[in-house]
Amino acid sequence: VAADPFSAPLTEKLVGIVGEAHVLTDPSTTAAYEIDWTRRWRARARCVVRPADTGEVAAVLAACHKVGAPVVPQGGNTGLVGGSVPRGGEVVLSLTRLNNLEPVDEVAAQVTVGAGATLAHVRAHVAAQGLDIGVDLAARDSATIGGMVATNAGGIRVLRHGPMRRQVVGVEAVLADGRVVQRLGGLTKDNTGYDLVGLLAGSEGTLAVVTRIQLALVPVPRVRVAALLAVDGIETALVIFSRLRRLPSLEAAEIMWADGVGLVCRHTGRPPPFAESYPAYLLIECAADDDPTEMLATTLSWTHAVHDTAVATDRQDRERLWAYREHHTEAISAVGVPHKFDVTLPLGALAAFEQEVRSHVAKAAPGAQVILFGHLGDGNLHVNVLGPPPEDETVDDVVLRLVARHGGSISAEHGIGVAKAQWLHLTRSEADRAAMAAIKHALDPRGILNPGVIFPSRGAGGGQQPS
Numbered sequence: 001v002a003a004d005p006f007s008a009p010l011t012e013k014l015v016g017i018v019g020e021a022h023v024l025t026d027p028s029t030t031a032a033y034e035i036d037w038t039r040r041w042r043a044r045a046r047c048v049v050r051p052a053d054t055g056e057v058a059a060v061l062a063a064c065h066k067v068g069a070p071v072v073p074q075g076g077n078t079g080l081v082g083g084s085v086p087r088g089g090e091v092v093l094s095l096t097r098l099n100n101l102e103p104v105d106e107v108a109a110q111v112t113v114g115a116g117a118t119l120a121h122v123r124a125h126v127a128a129q130g131l132d133i134g135v136d137l138a139a140r141d142s143a144t145i146g147g148m149v150a151t152n153a154g155g156i157r158v159l160r161h162g163p164m165r166r167q168v169v170g171v172e173a174v175l176a177d178g179r180v181v182q183r184l185g186g187l188t189k190d191n192t193g194y195d196l197v198g199l200l201a202g203s204e205g206t207l208a209v210v211t212r213i214q215l216a217l218v219p220v221p222r223v224r225v226a227a228l229l230a231v232d233g234i235e236t237a238l239v240i241f242s243r244l245r246r247l248p249s250l251e252a253a254e255i256m257w258a259d260g261v262g263l264v265c266r267h268t269g270r271p272p273p274f275a276e277s278y279p280a281y282l283l284i285e286c287a288a289d290d291d292p293t294e295m296l297a298t299t300l301s302w303t304h305a306v307h308d309t310a311v312a313t314d315r316q317d318r319e320r321l322w323a324y325r326e327h328h329t330e331a332i333s334a335v336g337v338p339h340k341f342d343v344t345l346p347l348g349a350l351a352a353f354e355q356e357v358r359s360h361v362a363k364a365a366p367g368a369q370v371i372l373f374g375h376l377g378d379g380n381l382h383v384n385v386l387g388p389p390p391e392d393e394t395v396d397d398v399v400l401r402l403v404a405r406h407g408g409s410i411s412a413e414h415g416i417g418v419a420k421a422q423w424l425h426l427t428r429s430e431a432d433r434a435a436m437a438a439i440k441h442a443l444d445p446r447g448i449l450n451p452g453v454i455f456p457s458r459g460a461g462g463g464q465q466p467s
């Protein structure tokens with residue numbers, strides 16, 4: 001008589017599904033899966049499981065569901081809100097082996113890929129056909145398409161192409177109990193009930209595990225031009241942006257300040273962008289089939305508020321300008337473990353918020369260093385506070401309440417994770433939260449998928465402790 005597969009201890013059962021080599025329990029092999037990119041969140045996993053395909057993901061989830069074992073889905077582990085690492089004792093479900101790239105459908109301009117494929121791999125895969133993905137971000141070499149769907153990632157081109165949700169045509173996903181749902185028909189029109197694809201985008205691993213994704217692709221424009229503009233501050237940057245946004249070729253408008261750029265220069269050893277230092281910098285990029293440089297120059301010619309400009313058209317020069325912006329996250333983390341806030345404000349409130357957040361943090365945590373940068377065109381600032389220890393959440397409360405008072409959102413693109421769960425009520429009403437909780441309960445009645453993420457599970461801050 002065959003033994004009941006569920007009577008075996010869970011780890012043994014998981015070994016039976018994915019093979020011994022892909023169930024990790026030894027701390028020397030699990031450690032990298034147990035700490036997040038920021039080093040703020042760390043806890044032991046029950047084990048790390050690395051399935052190879054959808055069938056194995058389904059079997060792993062069915063086994064965990066049967067015994068009520070909590071599961072933390074993990075992609076590239078570049079998330080910045082603690083949602084991809086254990087809170088203590090969960091099964092970490094690593095999706096990186098699901099990295100299959102299917103042939104590009106040139107007629108539909110779509111491609112279907114495994115959830116574990118990295119953004120950089122998928123971009124390289126579709127580039128041969130002159131196509132690209134509408135979303136790009138600095139963590140491209142490690143961030144997976146599954147993780148990007150789960151967080152509804154934004155990045156540097158939201159202005160033109162929207163966030164990840166807009167790029168996703170179809171999804172295959174495994175529900176908490178192991179059942180597989182699939183919308184991979186590639187249909188432009190499909191009004192047949194609730195939009196499961198849209199629902200899973202931004203669900204942060206709390207509703208299902210995404211296993212395959214069908215992406216809409218965008219053409220690669222022939223010419224790109226980047227420009228770094230030295231300005232006095234965010235108010236000037238916003239005035240300039242209000243003109244630039246009329247350019248159909250505008251793809252990115254990023255803001256950074258002198259202190260962040262200085263940090264990047266020290267961290268990477270690169271020279272400052274200009275001979276003189278200026279209070280703030282606006283980095284823009286335009287892309288089109290016809291060279292947009294002249295139109296950009298004309299659009300900027302009316303203003304005398306730009307102190308200095310660096311323009312780059314070839315790839316190497318553009319990457320040199322982008323490096324000042326893209327190395328911010330790692331340069332800040334090299335100084336210490338920051339309190340990170342990824343917030344959006346209405347554009348009209350952005351300048352006031354910038355001033356107030358600096359003064360409010362200075363009052364709440366004297367001596368703390370505040371480094372700001374972000375996606376100006378989306379009203380999205382990344383507020384980084386260095387100084388207060390990770391477990392002291394005074395500044396978190398101060399910053400997020402300030403965001404709510406200005407009519408903003410406490411998460412623009414990184415998600416709620418465990419880091420922001422206790423503040424969700426600031427910008428989502430009780431009715432909103434009840435509706436979300438009902439959806440969560442319907443799809444994951446035992447609450448095994450990523451407990452503590454979005455909805456605090458144990459105590460105000462969720463179960464996971466900052467390390």
Ligand SMILES: Cc1cc2nc3c(=O)[nH]c(=O)nc-3n(C[C@H](O)[C@H](O)[C@H](O)COP(=O)(O)OP(=O)(O)OC[C@H]3O[C@@H](n4cnc5c(N)ncnc54)[C@H](O)[C@@H]3O)c2cc1C
Pocket residue numbers: 037072073074075076077078079080083084095115136137138139142143144145146147148149150151152153154155156204205206208209210211329330413414417450453
């Ligand atoms: C240097 C740097 C720059 C960044 N820049 C940006 C930026 O510009 N814009 C932006 O939006 N983000 C940015 N991020 C954050 C991060 O890269 C994104 O959130 C990314 O989408 C995470 O992908 P990942 O594969 O690493 O997911 P992980 O970190 O592994 O997981 C993130 C969340 O998704 C869940 N998850 C992962 N895979 C799956 C799956 N297959 N099914 C279900 N749930 C899953 C996890 O449980 C977790 O809750 C940046 C991060 C770094 C380190």
